[in-house]
Amino acid sequence: MARIELSDLAHSYRRGASDLGDFALKPMTLTWRQGGAYALLGPSGCGKTTLLNIISGLLVPSHGRVLFDGRDVSHLPTEARNIAQVFQFPVVYDTMTVYENLAFPLRNRGMMGGTVDRRVREIAALLDLTEELNRKARGLTADAKQKISLGRGLVRPDVAAILFDEPLTVIDPQLKWELRSKLKALHRALDLTMIYVTHDQTEALTFADTVVVMHDGRVVQAGRPDELFEKPAHTFVGYFIGSPGMNVLPASVAGNHAQVAGATIELPQSYEIPAGKRIEIGIRPEFAMLARPGEGLPVRVERIDDLGRSRLARLRLREHAVAAGVPDGLGEIGETAGLILQPGHIHVYADGARLDGRA
Numbered sequence: 001m002a003r004i005e006l007s008d009l010a011h012s013y014r015r016g017a018s019d020l021g022d023f024a025l026k027p028m029t030l031t032w033r034q035g036g037a038y039a040l041l042g043p044s045g046c047g048k049t050t051l052l053n054i055i056s057g058l059l060v061p062s063h064g065r066v067l068f069d070g071r072d073v074s075h076l077p078t079e080a081r082n083i084a085q086v087f088q089f090p091v092v093y094d095t096m097t098v099y100e101n102l103a104f105p106l107r108n109r110g111m112m113g114g115t116v117d118r119r120v121r122e123i124a125a126l127l128d129l130t131e132e133l134n135r136k137a138r139g140l141t142a143d144a145k146q147k148i149s150l151g152r153g154l155v156r157p158d159v160a161a162i163l164f165d166e167p168l169t170v171i172d173p174q175l176k177w178e179l180r181s182k183l184k185a186l187h188r189a190l191d192l193t194m195i196y197v198t199h200d201q202t203e204a205l206t207f208a209d210t211v212v213v214m215h216d217g218r219v220v221q222a223g224r225p226d227e228l229f230e231k232p233a234h235t236f237v238g239y240f241i242g243s244p245g246m247n248v249l250p251a252s253v254a255g256n257h258a259q260v261a262g263a264t265i266e267l268p269q270s271y272e273i274p275a276g277k278r279i280e281i282g283i284r285p286e287f288a289m290l291a292r293p294g295e296g297l298p299v300r301v302e303r304i305d306d307l308g309r310s311r312l313a314r315l316r317l318r319e320h321a322v323a324a325g326v327p328d329g330l331g332e333i334g335e336t337a338g339l340i341l342q343p344g345h346i347h348v349y350a351d352g353a354r355l356d357g358r359a
Ligand SMILES: Nc1ncnc2c1ncn2[C@@H]1O[C@H](COP(=O)(O)OP(=O)(O)OP(=O)(O)O)[C@@H](O)[C@H]1O
Pocket: 013, 024, 042, 043, 044, 045, 046, 047, 048, 049, 050, 051, 199
């Protein structure tokens, strides 16, 4: 296991690039705790694979350093970093049995006999592969093969970290759920540093203690799932996480008052607003409620989605789309209604970044 530090790390695929726009990874300094379960989450093209390849040693960063337990490994190849990797598609030896596949990474490192056997059986049991141990990998389904790949990644007890790159892509949706919680249990049982790359928020939130959200080559927030939900550090985190995402509305804020769509909302905290920045407020649909016309902000009702246990209103506040909850006793909903925002859950953003208020 290792603590992994990224120190002033940045990467451009263009030699000699100086414009930040040419950087797939913008400068970042970040520590991955020993034994942590991390998800690296972001949309396609935000730089996840670039960052993972730099940590694994497939790519040498154009700027900054990667440290494993304080040791600079920036220029070391993958083999010298003592990490395990699990990729999107199964990497298994078809002619070997499941047992031999799982034992391979251990034997390759010079481990012998009983130690190998114990570890292979432990991992096989954790992944429900015990019954298959003597079968050749060739005849197995894609799901089973990917389980073997996961097992091969998890089997070595001495790795600095295990890097997963979208490992459940080929897995059947039903089994995905099962494997996700299994991976979480495995992390607890094995106490290894794990970094799990995904663009799927459910996968990230169910697996990780800490979710690292990337957007446009930057890490915009690293936090616990509840922190990302309750205090999105960037408007991007607000609408990327959550379903539907956070409502973001242009506003002007002075002290503890926000002007939104012509109405004034009193905020529980006071804000110092930097000059010349785009000011927005953000509020999650869970804390915005549809109300009778004349209450709160005036909105137009576009539609009501029945979600089974609750209803979600899709609204227009002037030209802005807003999602809000529908209280049970509201009665008939016409074309116009009111919208009440819970002030304690309103965040203020300047150029996308969350501002801290003062009580
Ligand atoms: N080998 C390369 N040469 C040049 N540009 C690259 C290379 N690999 C990635 N890029 C660019 O770097 C940026 C980040 O790509 P990266 O693959 O790291 O993102 P990602 O978040 O992993 O996306 P995806 O989920 O689609 O794999 C993108 O703009 C991409 O076009």
